Amino acid sequence: MTRTSFLPLFIFLLAGCSATKVERQLTSPETLLGYGVDSIGFLKASPFLKAHMNNGNLYVFSSWDVEKEGRTITGIGILLDPMRDTVDFTRNVLGLDSVAILETNVLSKSGAATAITVLTGITVAVTIFCITNPKTCFGSCPTFYASDGDSLRLQAECFSSSISPSLEATDIDALYHVQPVNGEVTVKMRNEALETHVVRHVDLLAVPRKEGSRVFAGTDGQFWKSPSVLPPASAASPEGDCLPALLNADWNERFSLTDETDLSAKETIELEFRVVPGREYGLVVGSRQSLMPTYLLYQALAYMGSDAGHWLAEIERKNITSKQGAIKHLIGGIEIATRLPEGAWQSVGGIDEHGPLAVDMHMTPLGRFSDTTLSVQLRMTKGAWRLDYVALAELSGPLLSVRLHPRSVFKEGEEDKEARAILLDTTQTLVTLPGDSYDLQYTLPGAEGEYELFLESRGYYLEWIRKEWIEEQNPLLLAQMFLDPGNALKRLAPEFKRVEQSMEDCFWRSRYAKP
Amino acid sequence: MRNHKLFLTIAAIFCFLMISCATTNAPQQWLSEAEQVGSDGFGGWVDIRFPDGRISGELIAVTEDTLFFADSMLRAVAAKEIVSARVASYHASSLAGFVFLGTLSTVSNGFLLIFTAPMWLIGGSAAAGGRSYEPIVDYPESPLNDFRRFARFPQGLPPQLDRSVIAMKPLK
Numbered sequence: 001m002t003r004t005s006f007l008p009l010f011i012f013l014l015a016g017c018s019a020t021k022v023e024r025q026l027t028s029p030e031t032l033l034g035y036g037v038d039s040i041g042f043l044k045a046s047p048f049l050k051a052h053m054n055n056g057n058l059y060v061f062s063s064w065d066v067e068k069e070g071r072t073i074t075g076i077g078i079l080l081d082p083m084r085d086t087v088d089f090t091r092n093v094l095g096l097d098s099v100a101i102l103e104t105n106v107l108s109k110s111g112a113a114t115a116i117t118v119l120t121g122i123t124v125a126v127t128i129f130c131i132t133n134p135k136t137c138f139g140s141c142p143t144f145y146a147s148d149g150d151s152l153r154l155q156a157e158c159f160s161s162s163i164s165p166s167l168e169a170t171d172i173d174a175l176y177h178v179q180p181v182n183g184e185v186t187v188k189m190r191n192e193a194l195e196t197h198v199v200r201h202v203d204l205l206a207v208p209r210k211e212g213s214r215v216f217a218g219t220d221g222q223f224w225k226s227p228s229v230l231p232p233a234s235a236a237s238p239e240g241d242c243l244p245a246l247l248n249a250d251w252n253e254r255f256s257l258t259d260e261t262d263l264s265a266k267e268t269i270e271l272e273f274r275v276v277p278g279r280e281y282g283l284v285v286g287s288r289q290s291l292m293p294t295y296l297l298y299q300a301l302a303y304m305g306s307d308a309g310h311w312l313a314e315i316e317r318k319n320i321t322s323k324q325g326a327i328k329h330l331i332g333g334i335e336i337a338t339r340l341p342e343g344a345w346q347s348v349g350g351i352d353e354h355g356p357l358a359v360d361m362h363m364t365p366l367g368r369f370s371d372t373t374l375s376v377q378l379r380m381t382k383g384a385w386r387l388d389y390v391a392l393a394e395l396s397g398p399l400l401s402v403r404l405h406p407r408s409v410f411k412e413g414e415e416d417k418e419a420r421a422i423l424l425d426t427t428q429t430l431v432t433l434p435g436d437s438y439d440l441q442y443t444l445p446g447a448e449g450e451y452e453l454f455l456e457s458r459g460y461y462l463e464w465i466r467k468e469w470i471e472e473q474n475p476l477l478l479a480q481m482f483l484d485p486g487n488a489l490k491r492l493a494p495e496f497k498r499v500e501q502s503m504e505d506c507f508w509r510s511r512y513a514k515p
Numbered sequence: 516m517r518n519h520k521l522f523l524t525i526a527a528i529f530c531f532l533m534i535s536c537a538t539t540n541a542p543q544q545w546l547s548e549a550e551q552v553g554s555d556g557f558g559g560w561v562d563i564r565f566p567d568g569r570i571s572g573e574l575i576a577v578t579e580d581t582l583f584f585a586d587s588m589l590r591a592v593a594a595k596e597i598v599s600a601r602v603a604s605y606h607a608s609s610l611a612g613f614v615f616l617g618t619l620s621t622v623s624n625g626f627l628l629i630f631t632a633p634m635w636l637i638g639g640s641a642a643a644g645g646r647s648y649e650p651i652v653d654y655p656e657s658p659l660n661d662f663r664r665f666a667r668f669p670q671g672l673p674p675q676l677d678r679s680v681i682a683m684k685p686l687k
Contacts, residue, residue, distance in 0.1 A: 019549075019607070019608050019610065019646065020549045020550065021549060021607070021649040021650070022549050022552050022553070022604065022605055022650065024552075024604065024664050024665065025664075026663075026664055026669055046553060047553050047554075048553040048554045050553075050556070052668065052669060052670050054670070054673060055673050055675060055676075056668060056673035056675075056676050058556045060554050060556065062554070080556045082668075082673065082676055082677075082680075082681065083680060083681070083682075084556040084557055084667070084684070100670035101669055101670045103664075103669060104553075105552055105553035107549060107550065107553070110607075110646055110649060111645065111649075112610060112642040112643065112645040112646035112649065113610070113642075113646065115638060115639075115641075115642035115645070116610055116613055116614070116617065116639065116642050119617055119634060119635055119638055119639055119642070120617060122631065122634065123617065123620055123621055123623075123624065123631055123635070126621075126624045126627050126631055127620075127623040127624055
């Protein structure tokens with residue numbers, strides 16, 4: 001059943017929202033006389049006027065009026081006796097002095113029906129939204145949760161770029177907020193999307209550290225000890241001062257919206273740090289992608305449509321080169337540059353970790369400086385990145401990590417020894433389906449608090465092609481994405497702008513969980 | 516198995532919420548529809564509970580100390596003997612079916628039904644419950660005098676009325 005086939009049901013539901021209720025009011029003739037002829041409009045709201053007579057008879061007027069003197073009612077109606085048998089059907093002139101009481105029954109829309117109307121409206125709106133924006137409704141990446149001391153929190157998403165077997169990759173994510181309990185760490189691995197996750201291993205890398213210091217994973221592949229971390233003195237973005245959003249790793253993020261005409265349009269943020277000359281520093285950036293790259297991936301899969309299998313096989317066979325996948329490079333990562341003494345900007349590296357869910361911490365070694373002020377520029381595609389945290393880490397040397405395999409694995413509360421054996425065997429892979437959830441338990445080698453923890457995972461995942469996407473199959477537009485990505489990003493800009501504002505909220509609410 | 520459990524859970528919640536709907540002992544089709552009640556000369560349906568039993572019929576009149584109702588004949592009940600009573604003035608079309616269909620329609624919301632289906636179950640059931648109470652007045656929650664509006668003779672029992680001929684509205 002397609003979503004559009006529900007529209008007749010909605011129409012039927014809306015028809016049912018016309019339920020009425022009745023407000024009955026009794027008015028004595030004396031009260032009516034007190035109102036005067038001009039003030040009886042409220043009685044007219046009732047389709048019928050009932051005049052209860054002192055002798056038990058009842059006049060029911062279907063059309064009526066009060067004479068100018070206000071002492072008689074004239075109208076067409078029926079006269080019923082006390083048994084409510086019809087006595088007469090004619091035009092009547094009724095003296096108010098013979099009436100015991102007047103009754104009106106005003107019909108109005110039921111409040112409950114209004115509530116049903118609202119519910120129907122919401123459901124229709126969501127349905128239309130899902131029909132027109134299927135790429136915003138579903139999707140996720142392999143996600144890892146762990147306790148930050150207070151609650152279970154999303155700490156990492158892994159191998160987000162590995163959308164086919166040939167793209168299987170190893171990913172290291174800082175568990176920056178994780179708090180071990182009694183020397184134990186439990187990581188919950190979830191499949192929250194319509195995807196098949198193929199996981200080769202999930203290990204913890206524990207790096208010893210002293211209390212008060214931190215360890216960062218460098219973009220050079222090493223773990224670096226940092227005795228102190230310095231906040232920026234200033235942070236200037238196109239919209240103005242963005243320093244407050246960058247001071248703490250708290251999910252209060254700085255982000256921008258995409259350009260209206262070109263999804264590859266760039267923006268820069270300039271930061272200043274106070275440094276001690278001669279010491280070695282690295283730039284720490286806590287960031288995640290926006291949903292724009294995810295949207296583009298899903299758009300490409302939608303253009304592939306029913307041929308998605310063929311195209312993914314072409315990627316597997318390496319018949320599609322990295323050059324032809326240039327759209328990814330046009331969006332790019334976060335480029336980092338420092339200002340040279342003569343004023344020019346010098347590129348010193350970048351961050352290009354994919355994934356729109358979890359903030360990941362990256363540290364780019366910058367070297368030593370002779371001045372007391374360090375200017376850093378972050379250049380990125382507008383609307384493509386969300387920055388949670390930026391700081392300067394003083395570096396005091398590289399460190400080695402201790403690899404920890406899962407001590408035990410639980411699935412739905414029961415120990416799963418087979419899953420653990422698979423995760424320890426590099427020749428095997430653990431396959432998870434939507435809604436699957438595993439608890440991986442690790443034991444730290446020493447007392448808690450002495451280790452900085454990183455999650456190392458390896459694997460890939462397969463997106464399930466949604467039925468809604470197939471309707472968008474278009475080889476020509478797919479070819480444009482591969483061969484003319486610049487123009488594709490311009491063409492897709494207004495389409496993405498239409499869903500951009502609501503996409504984040506919708507995306508997070510669409511996580512798949514088994515009931 | 517999980518889907519089966521989910522269905523049972525939803526059905527149980529739906530049934531529980533529907534139980535909260537107002538009911539009366541009025542025979543089927545006895546009460547007028549909302550649109551007809553303005554031209555109907557009869558009283559509403561009243562259910563009365565005494566310490567030792569229940570009785571029902573058409574509400575005929577209410578005075579300070581007496582409630583008159585009729586089944587096959589006119590009856591009078593002393594107000595002080597009434598433990599509780601409910602009068603229904605018209606038949607409020609049930610919204611339960613719409614709530615069921617509304618919940619069903621959230622299938623079209625993809626995984627957002629995680630939010631819209633409970634919204635329908637809870638909000639819709641509350642609305643259906645509220646709808647069922649629209650034509651209802653309960654005693655002792657409301658004073659017995661509030662029943663007067665829904666009596667055949669809201670002005671009180673006419674003094675010269677031949678009480679022996681009064682009976683409740685015949686079934687349609």
